[in-house]
Amino acid sequence: MTTPVTWTRKDLVALDALSSDEITLLLDTAKAFKGVGQRTLKKVPALRGKTLVNFFVEPSTRTRTSFELAAHRLSADVVNIAATASSLQKGETLKDTALNLQALLADIIVLRHSSAGAAQFLAERLQASVINAGDGSHEHPTQGLLDVFTMRERFGDLAGLKVAIVGDILFSRVARSNVHALVKLGADVTLVGPTTLVPRSLESLGAKVTHRIDDVLESAQVINLLRIQHERQRKEYFPSLGEYTSLFGLTKARAARIRPDCLVMHPGPINRGVEIDSDVADGPNNVILEQVTNGLAVRMAVLYLCAGNAGAAV
């Protein structure tokens, strides 16, 4: 299999739609951009003259900031818009708001939205590049890429890598993007969580499913813990956070059984004491902050490729 020389996509909506070659190209480009962050002058002119709009209909801190910094490092102009400060509050449709942003000559729109499919909806209607920064329970492709990037940095080739993703898979856009990228790159993915949040139908994504964390604890080379979104959970999915932790939390006792080289990952924000014990979150296996740093490089790569600069000097 050969890596494509050029990137042909205007948008990045979902990793499900990408080939393994395209994912590899993104990761390789991110690797080159990671070096930029280690220079004294952390800036390249790749997107000079381009305008990026961070359009966050749903709140976010790290993703929005990460995209903003990534754009600055590529010398783009950045505008941040939150839903509460936009005309959506006045009843304007998403389409009309976005068309107005395009009329203001935005080149790239980074969209975070609570509706699955919102990024695709805009991508089909705008000439500007649309980057999905999380759409409902569908996908969060740059989070998926930065997770895979972090695993690749540590393990190299991902073929056969044993990855466990633990938690609320059903409602997790992060889990979906992770699964799509990892499966395409040949990793062995197991989804772990309660039967209500990890239904068997998830096997259709190419992953295994188990409802016992013990099944993966000693074999996993990566344990990616997802935040339990208790603000979104209806009470019938599981009885209490305490019961969830007792069944699926990466407690200190469970952490003692993981492989010494196992990466403990988390997309954040962490619920200390729920999906992960505080000591474990701060322990030697965790790469949670590395993930955040790698997010910058990955987002630079995504912006760079989608804005039509493939082939330009990094």
Place this chain on the structure above:
Amino acid sequence: MSTLKITNGRIIDPANQRDEIADLWIRDGVIVDDATSAHETIDAKGLVVAPGLIDLHVHFREPGQSHKETIGTGTAAAAKGGFTSVVCMPNTNPVADNPSTISWIHERANDMAQVNVFCTGAITKGLKGEELAPVASMKKAGIVAITDDGHCVQNNEVMRRALEYARMFDLPLLDHCQDYGIVGDGIMHEGEWSVRLGLPGWPRIGEELIVMRNIMLAELCDSPIHCQHLTSGGSIRLIREAKARGVKISGEVCPHHIALTDESLKGYDSNYKMNPPLRTEWDIDLLIGGIADGTIDILASDHAPHAPYEKEVELDHAPFGILGLETEFAIFCDVLVHKRGAIDLPRLVEMLTINPAKLLRLDRGTLSVGAPADVTLLDPDAEWTYDLTETASPSRNSPFHGHTFKGRAVRTIVAGKSVWAL
């Protein structure tokens, strides 16, 4: 006195078990035996001459949402689809849960309609599922059935009393089968594609539980219930078993549910978002099996227009429903007769004419002498491509734009007058 002769056509009149090449005579809007001379003659060579098609499940948006559809545009769409009679659902604004609104709709139909318009009334006030609507006065105003379509009565006691009460007026009860607790905020079939797309699932059992409830109530009260727009293979099994032991239960199937699957939503196109949702090939096989073996006797469109700007939003914000009248016969003919060979043409005509007429006690759906001269000419072998830009509806929410079908209506005659011809 005006006389119309339709000659050389294949007359299919399932009500009279008639299937023959013959002439059909119409005088002053009524089917007659024959006449010596005709003011007008239509050569129907190569065509099927059928009773006017009846759709017992349409949503015209008057009163209240005429930007989506009016009785005028909706009946124009019906005529283009070969339908001479339609039955309107009561989820208008205001809700058709009182005799004034029913009368208003009838008056509007008298002024605007191109085909016959029959009204249903709500089962409960405001479609809230709590208090019975005034069935007697709505019956007096002319309703042909009661239904809370668009909603489902969740309270089993209210449903039981509605069924018992409607029996006094010989009014059929139609039900949109949806268990709210199970379905929750589901917007598509729960399965691989809902998981892949990250969309809330609407599981089959959300329909089947209510179908089962309806079977039990129909049995308890010895009164009929008609389950609308069935989608689940499991519902077909339940109804088949119940009918076999004599329960007065029936069901209908819509064209999109046998032509499309849940995979269609992979592009997040809201034209594929409908309630109940598109399901799987497994369900389609069972739905068609139910049509083939007589478990299902009636076909309908669930014609549900929405303005383009209402549909062109994030998928979870978009309303449910699609246009149906103009493509209905074509899809049924294409899928059921030509592609699947599940039924023959006379059976298809029966399911779109005399069967809905019998259920709702309409004096339609037949070419019997003395019957109103509602006639549809069909070309079952015509291949054509649906073009949404030519629709009679102000709405555009159909996923079938650009689809090619085999079979279509070519002329629609209401009370002896052509209201549409290709």
